[in-house]
Amino acid sequence: MSVATAEARSDASAYEREDLLNGCQAVAQGVRLADVDVIAAYPIRPYTEVMDAISKLIADGAFDAEYIIADSEHSQFEIVKHASSVNARAFGGSSGTGWMYGFEALVVTATDRLPPLFLVGNRALDDPGAFGVEHNDAMAIRDMGWLLAWVTSPQEALEHVLIGYRIAEDKQVRMPMALAMDGAFLTHSQHIVKIPSVAAAKKFLPPYDLGERRLHPDNPISIAPQANEDWVMEIRRQNWEAAKRARGVIQEAYREFNRVFGDRYAAPYYFDEFMTEDAEIVLIGLGTVASPARTAVRRLRERGQKVGYVSLRWFRPFPTVELRECLSRFKAIGVVDRDFAHGSPDNGGILLHEIRSCLYPAKNRPAIVNFIGGLGGRDLSIADAQRMYEITAEAAGRDSLDGFVTWIGLRE
């Protein structure tokens, strides 16, 4: 039975110390280790603590970077984009409505094929105001040419700053990277984190080199001119080709990470499987849904139920082939969405639609049900997870329940 999570073995020599850090503080350490050149900050809960932590590192002389307090998220993201264009490694981030406020800048960062990294501390979109996690903010960039991944622990968050920059900056890719992390549950929960050594980080992450596309007087190029119908289709296609190439680059990045830091991540890297080897019923979700789900799996297994959990890490590019191969061996799948797609074909969440589409060509197509839960930061409890497993099990082999959507924890 495989228990392949990010908390797997590691090579002690690649890590210099342990510290008690929350998700934001862990990402700040990743930013330091990536030797980022330009940081642009703007406050919004919950991602904002990463900027607090970075500014303190700079103030204390532990880290050298330009630190800019922007006047809005739009300016913040534009600063990051343009710093990236002159070949400076740049970092930004946001949450919820702040992410949406700067959306125009996020779109052009991708179409300009620049590779900065952003932390998205997932937060519900206003109105009504809510500080808690919901995934619709980060999901909004899913069609815009970004790399998008969710992490499930501060350790993974730190390591994915290094992994993210490596993939994003690769010459075959050059796409911006959004590192998504559940607000509060991960941004502000403390874990013991192993901090890589500077030498190991340097060994893994090569210097940022835009090469012939850097903006500098020695390289007088024009970036993003007016192209119109003459060339826009070809340029869109190039963006997509880059996203396709990213799949191979992602694989190579994790293999190299494992070489430097020990056997940290299990193939195919895009997702982690928990107790799925003989499982018949699985749930799949993003981020911290993994915590109650894994506990529920252990408890249900004690009662002899063949259940497992798949924690999806990479959402863009979507691991279509790998996930199809993985999921088509189960009898029923419960997709847990911490988001909602209003007016969508299946009246469910975004992840549901992606997974149903992914499984449509599969020879053995399991029943798929959907759970909308934990919106606005509401807790998804172990009892909720157990209930989701029960509902999913009922759908196994019953076509009438395929596509059934349940709102978990809703007062009705």
Add this chain to the structure above:
Amino acid sequence: MSTAPIIDYERIKGVKNVPLEELYTSGHRTCQGCESATTMRGFIKSAGPRTVVTGATGCMYVANTSYMTTPWIVPWMHTQLGAGGSSAVGMAAGLRALKRKGKIKDEKINVINFSGDLGAGDMGIGGISAALQSDYDLLIIMYDNESAANTDIQATGLSTYGAQTTFTPPGAKHPIMQRRWKKNVAGMLAVGHPTCKYVATACATYPPTDYLNKVRKALEIGGPTFIHTYDPCPKGWDYHPRYSNELGELGIKCGLYPLYEIVEGNIIYTYDARKNGKGRIPVKEFLTKQGRFEHLKDEHFAYIQKMVDEMWDEWEMPGVAPIKGILKARI
């Protein structure tokens, strides 16, 4: 943190001494008589080749950088409509970090953003304000043709009172749809940013070489700097393209467009429209040469004249800041 002067420029004395080197050259498709093209060509002649430029969305983006026919000899990049200030900050910060960390050669590189009145004066004013609070060496030039000239001539916050635009057409019930008084961007930025060492207004062609030297002065003084240029637009202002230079000159001479520079807090009039200076011609002489004011009646000319006279005769800082009272303490 203080910023050192970036390049030791020579003052350009007379048009015969303007640099011959063209860094903004063929490949663009601006309109006949486009003053903004002259503004663009001028700033990069003044700044020289060790410069990186961003151009915000606007007519001078759309008309200047058709894919594969770029007119730019220097590195150039598009930035979003409201991102003029932040694009300059991003590039300046990136270059400074790379130089400090030894990742690129430590040399002087100018950072210039070119944004229009809609981009810089309306949408992007917050970002420019933030840029002027920073300690980066950068120059933001707002080319002001008083409309969204690429999108069909719509009014902006900088359009002259009474002007006809596609958003402000004169009608039987409302002869004046453009009822907002022109936003005072240079004055606002100068007054609001005590550590910004240089803010100027200019016109590419009048007085000759004045604008070119203001660009050089901004880059030489260093830190974040701002220049507002006044750019007559044949298409938007509705006049024959041959009169662009004359209209710029008349706009300045009638006092509608004050010409000055503020160097570390000192205002220097580069055309003195005050009574004790060279004085002013009537605004009507400027306005009646343009189709966009064809619908104006005597009462409208009188109102505009009154506002201009007030700006020059009653403001404590004529043409710069609309403060009429002297300092008094109420106890």
